[in-house]
Amino acid sequence: MNPTRRTVLLAGAAAALLPSAPATAAPKAAAALQPYASYWYPDSLPSGSPGPGITWRSLMDWRAADDPDLAFNASTVPLTDRFTPTPANTTARAGQARIQSLVSFGPTAGNPAQGSATADYYALTHWAYLDELVFWGGSSGEGLILAPNAPIVDAAHRHGVPVLGNVFLPPVAYGGQLRWTRDLVQKDAAGRFPLAARLVAVAEAYGFDGWFVNAETGGGDAALGADMLGFVRELRSLAAARGQRVTWYDSMTVDGTVSWQGALNDRNRAFFESADDMFVDFRWSASGLSASGEAAERLGRSRYALWAGVDVEANGWNTAENWDAIVPRDRPHITSVGLYRPEWTRNHLPADRRTPGDFHAADDRFWTGASLDPSRPDAADGWRAPAVSVADRSTVTSLPFASVFNTGHGLRWYEEGAVTSDAPWNHLGLQDRLPSRRWVVRTDGARPAVSFDFADAWRGGSSVLVAGEPDAPVTVDLYATRLPLAAGTVVELTYRTEAGEVDVELAVATAEPPGAGAAPPYRHLPAADPGSGWRTVTVPLTGLSGTVHAIGVRLTATAGPVRWRLGGLAVRTARTPAPAAPTALRVTGASGGDLRFGWTPARGEDVRHYTLHRLLPDGTRRFLGATCQHAYFAGGLRPEGSERAARFELRAVGELYSSSDPVTVTHTW
Known part of the structure; x- marks a missing residue:
């Protein structure tokens, strides 16, 4: 990898080199109880002292039983199975190129374990x-081995995507030490x-799916190359188990030197054979990728186990790339695609235009393409968006299923249409299973705009807004599913009409489209409600x-212009009982207004997440946060008025968003 690509990883300065990271992501000296994503050195630590907010740790010394932040960092959502529906367009393919993303969600040190109080986040x-x-x-001044935090893993797993931690041994020019x-x-x-066994133990305890190993420290020899190869083989063997x-x-x-090949060849083949797949450095060529794919197949491996690196950190969808060398339109794909730093979609936005x-809007442009509709790609678009080449997948396969279109960040928190917290927030673990094709809009007339919107919501922080002046019926595809029908199956839609007048129908298809790019064979069922405000219609x-x-x-x-908002969708056969309440809510640590909470999880498997509220002296409730974990940190609390103790209540929330009875705890100031 060229050093110019390491703009985030200069030694000891990763946080300073992330100007786009929200200020709240920086560690606070006063908040000693704030849990962060974990990071380590393999064994020995740097000389000197760590910088402010940085803790130097040795992975060799790590034990799950001694990890004080494990409860905050451990994922609770298992990796979900998914399926591939009929592609939304005629160019997207199943079973060929795959997409990998290398994403920096925050600085190595000071990356909050359970979200933070800002909506400015790569959601x-x-x-x-x-x-x-x-x-x-990872950086030489903070730590080299990073475990992903729980919200990211939970969101990814809910959508069927495995998440890997990162082992980064930096170039000498950036402080790497052999x-x-x-x-x-x-x-x-x-x-x-x-340390191979220790890495596997970390992934198992934290609930993520393995490791990305990036050894870029030069100066090695053949003996070190042999040891690294043995390490990777043992790591994979233990990981697979x-x-x-x-x-x-x-x-x-294999000779222990660092020399980016940009291809699969004799100098790195043994490492590829010892791993599940390989990220091919950016210096690849069309002929080199073609030869690499053929070499992988001669080894009995899939050519799509090779990720061809595409660096989008600097230019995003303006990146000039030879796409036909990876995902040609007129013949089988050559390899898979490795996207380096797609969080450009957030980072490139100016500070005054970085709302959710x-x-x-930028992220949809990146993943879907200039048309903003994966069912009709723009052939003139120089950016070959993933939706153009790769068929989308879905995890919506069982009942009950519900979504409130929560993206995992917001400007406020809503509960049944009412604001229960005015504070901006992010927590990806609260993200719903979201529509995969954003946005497929089918109409013979004017196409309205469809987007996630944050000005109002039924629950969480966002809803789906349809806005425009449609002059013909408009069908918005929401979910590709494999939901079994049974007696009594119903669909619930929660929506509101803010402007204009709209007749609403549920569109349901019980078969696949006749071919790629075709519309599902929908039946339309009335779902209108003449009332005002938020309403829930059962179909x-x-x-x-x-x-x-x-x-x-x-x-x-029937009258326009139209602003229509979808706040929730649920598919069920019968009303599922509310989940059982958690028990043993307690304050496990306190420092001024910073509190750590822990509890015993609710019985059963129908708990989606937990919500924590504060009971105020006037009898109202204020939302403090939510998490899928069984522990939560709330910072910056203070007495309300003359109260001598604060009361908190915790509820379990089920898949259909019903809540358990509360369990409470009191904290004396």
């Missing part, structure tokens, strides 16, 4: 095109690699049988 939502997410980062490479591959008296995976970065060669709406699927393959809404404007 990735286009999971349908991803096959692997790498939690990118001793850290030697530390990583050290052997015990039995000839085993203890725990359902984890290993991706190798094309950097170190601004971000999602029985009477007379339908088999499996629901697609769900959408059809809107017919």
Whole structure:
């Protein structure tokens, strides 16, 4: 990898070199209880003292039982199975190129474990095109081994995407020291690699899916190359036994030197054979990728186990790339695609245009293309968006299913249409399973704009807004599904009309489209309600049988312009009882107004997340936060008026967003 690509990883200065990171992501000296994403050195630590807010840790010394932040960092959402529906267009393919993303969600040190009090965040939502997410980062001055925090893993798993932690051994020019490479591959008296076992133990305890190994510290020799190869083999063997995976970065060669090949060849083949797949450095050529794909197949491996690196950190969709060398339109794909730093969609926005709406508009442009509709790609668009080449996937396969279109960040928090917190926030673990095709709009007339919107919501922080002057019926595709129909199956839509007048129908298809790019064979069922404000309409699927393959809404404007907002969708057979309440809510740590909470999880498997509220002296409730974990940190609290103690209540929230009875705790100031 060229040093110019390391703009985020200069030694000891990762946080300073992330000017786009929200200020609240920086560690606070006063908030000693604030948990952060974990990071380590392999064994030995740098000389001197760490910078402000940085904690130097040795992975060799880590034990799950001694990890004080494990409860805050451990994912609770298992990796979900997914399927590939009929592609939305005729150019997207299934079973060929895959998409990997290397994303830096924040600085190595000071990356909050459970979100933070800002909506300015890279809230990735286009999971349908991803096959692997790498939690990118690391620096010689902070730590080299990064474990992804729980919200990211929970959101990815809900959409069927595995998440890898990152092992980064930096170039010497950026503070890399060869001793850290030697530390990583050290052997015990039995000839085993203890840090391979430790990495697998971390991934298992934290609930993520394996490791991305990037050894870029030069100066090694053949002996070190042999040790690294042995380490990778043992890491993969141990990882596979725990359902984890290993991706190798094309950097170190078998002779121990660092020499980026940009291809699969004799100098890195042994590492590729020892890992699950390999990220091919950016210096690839068309002929080199073609030869690499053929070489992989001669080894009995898929050519799509090679990720061809595409650096989008600086220019995003303006990146000039030879797309036909990776994902040609007129013949089978050559390799998979490795996107380096797609969080450009947030980072490139000026400070005064970085609202959640601004971000999602840019992110949709990146993943979908200039047309902003994956069912009709723009052939003149020089950016080959993932939706143009790769078929989307879905995890909506079982009942009950519900979504309130929560993107994992917002300007406020809403509960049944009412604001219960005015504070901006982000927490990706609260993200719903979101529509994969954003946005497919089918109409013979004027196309309205469709977007996630943050000015109002039914629950969480966002809703789907349809705005424009449609002069013909408009169908918005929402979900590709595999939902079994049974007696009593109903769909619930929660929506409101803010401007104009709209007839609303549920669109349901019980079969696949006749071919790629075709519309689902929808049936339209009335879902109108003449009331004002938020309303929930229940639509029985009477007379339908088999499996629901697609769900959408059809809107017919009878007076315009129109602003229509969808706040929730649920598919169920019967009303699921509210989940059981958690127990043993307690304050596990306190420092001034910073509190750590812990509890015993609710019984059963129907808990989606937990919400924490503060009970105020006037009898009202204030939302403090929510999480999928069984512990939560709330900072900056203070007495309300003359109160001598604060009361808090916790509820379990089920898949249909019903809440348990509360459990309470009191904290004396």
